[in-house]
Amino acid sequence: MPELPDPFSEPFGTIFAPSVATATNMGQGYDYQGVTPLAELRLHPGAHALHYGSTCFEGLKAHRQQDGSVAIFRLADHVARFAQSAETLRLPFPEEEVVRQMIIDSVSANLGHTPQSPGSLYIRPTLLGIEANIGAAAAPSKHALLYILNSPVGDYFAGGVRPLTLLVQTELPRTTPQFGKVKSGANYVMALGPTLEAKADHAADQVLFAPGGDITETGAANFFMIDDQRIITRNLDDSFLHGITRESVLTIAGELGYAVEERELSLEEVKAWCPDGEIFLSGTAAVVAPVGKLIVDGETVRVGDGQPGENTLRVRQVLTDIQVGAEADSHSWLLSVSG
Ligand SMILES: Cc1ncc(COP(=O)(O)O)c(C=O)c1O
The missing domain is CATH 3.30.470.10 (Aminotransferase class 4, branched-chain amino acid transferase, N-terminal domain)
Structure with a gap:
């Protein structure tokens, strides 16, 4: 080998x-x-x-x-x-x-x-x-x-589990409405310009696409808000990728006792959530990645104390435990492969 x-x-x-x-x-x-x-x-x-x-x-x-x-x-x-x-x-x-x-x-x-x-x-x-x-x-x-x-x-985001900075983009969608749920290269290259600018101008890790204030997703992961009681994410439609990690996270969170809300999410609501709540991204590559800061119209909005929150880390732990067989695979998500 x-x-x-x-x-x-x-x-x-x-x-x-x-x-x-x-x-x-x-x-x-x-x-x-x-x-x-x-x-x-x-x-x-x-x-x-x-x-x-x-x-x-x-x-x-x-x-x-x-x-x-x-x-x-x-x-x-x-x-x-x-x-x-x-x-x-x-x-x-x-x-x-x-x-x-x-x-x-x-x-x-x-x-x-x-x-x-x-x-x-x-x-x-x-x-x-x-x-x-x-x-x-x-x-x-x-x-x-x-x-x-x-x-x-190894890690998708350099530096392992660390709080990410998201630039909120309210003018541009990530892709066209009919292509949001298609995993096609054109979508990623459409998001590239805004993402590079967000990195260069704001040292942001990712762009959160929220055209007209309607929160959808980032360039490569889905968006969540969580606190001690609730987990909230955008309801599915054709405008963004239907993440399989997103679905796993919602299932796990429901089983952990969080109230699950899938619905439209406005930028105003997200901003109001930031002082006391937690925000994270989910994706196969990103796993469950905590968000520490949003940049909205040039202004920095800190999420909680800016560090990974305990609810985020709890959901992440259960997901990764299931993935490696440290927790029961009660939904038959794993398929064993032999050599
Ligand atoms: C644009 C976008 N949104 C969301 C996701 C998360 O999807 P999944 O959890 O199926 O990996 C990905 C990554 O794969 C993605 O590229």
């Missing part, structure tokens, strides 16, 4: 495990080629994805369990969301069962590269429209390439 760099000393997503599962569809249905060594892709320069953006992806994790085995977290839910993204982009998609098996096969081949907790093996299923046709701006790609890339990871 080749030695890979320590994922905690390299940026998230820059180390790649040596095996990839690949399937192609050249117009006659998908052909699964199995697991092969990681290698560069050969694509026709006229590939649809390169010109018309017909590409989407997923992000999920395999966790090393306390007993040394490895398990994938919420596999079926991620594959279902992937299928939905593919449908919006009008890309052919295999039977979900095939994609689940491809993911299991990739993790099985890269089992030895799954770091100990709090590290994990980040799994990046990727789908590209590869039909060579630069006249197909208004036609779908009939050909597609699907591959499952694995990356051993």
Whole structure:
């Protein structure tokens, strides 16, 4: 097994495990080629994805369990969301069962590269429209390439669990309304300019997109408010990504006895929440990440005492305990993978 760099000393997503599962569809249905060594892709320069953006992806994790085995977290839910993204982009998609098996096969081949907790093996299923046709701006790609890339990871936010600073963006949405719940690269590149400006001008970690004061999500995670009694997050609609961690967090919080509120959330309400409440972000990469400060119209609003709050850390602990088998998996979120 080749030695890979320590994922905690390299940026998230820059180390790649040596095996990839690949399937192609050249117009006659998908052909699964199995697991092969990681290698560069050969694509026709006229590939649809390169010109018309017909590409989407997923992000999920395999966790090393306390007993040394490895398990994938919420596999079926991620594959279902992937299928939905593919449908919006009008890309052919295999039977979900095939994609689940491809993911299991990739993790099985890269089992030895799954770091100990709090590290994990980040799994990046990727789908590209590869039909060579630069006249197909208004036609779908009939050909597609699907591959499952694995990356051993440490912390998403450099510095581990620390209070984040969010710049609240009220003028721009993260993406277009009909693409909010699609996990497509175009969404991220749309958020890039505002995110870079927020970093450069305000030393912010992330942008909280709240067009017209309507709180949605950040560039890569969902938004929550919590205190000793309640947990509040934006109700689902097409404007933002339906996070699977979001759903896990709501389930866990409900079981811990918090009253769960999914509803519209205004910037005014968030500001009023800050002195006494807690705020955090959730995502596969972000896990549960405490927020210490919001920057609103150039003004800094501290969240509580600016440090990670105890309710946030409690929810985070239960989630991460379930992920590594330290707490009962009562919802069957884990799928064990062997080598
Ligand atoms: C824009 C955006 N929102 C929310 C999330 C959280 O989704 P999940 O919890 O399924 O990872 C992600 C990350 O994957 C994301 O990229």
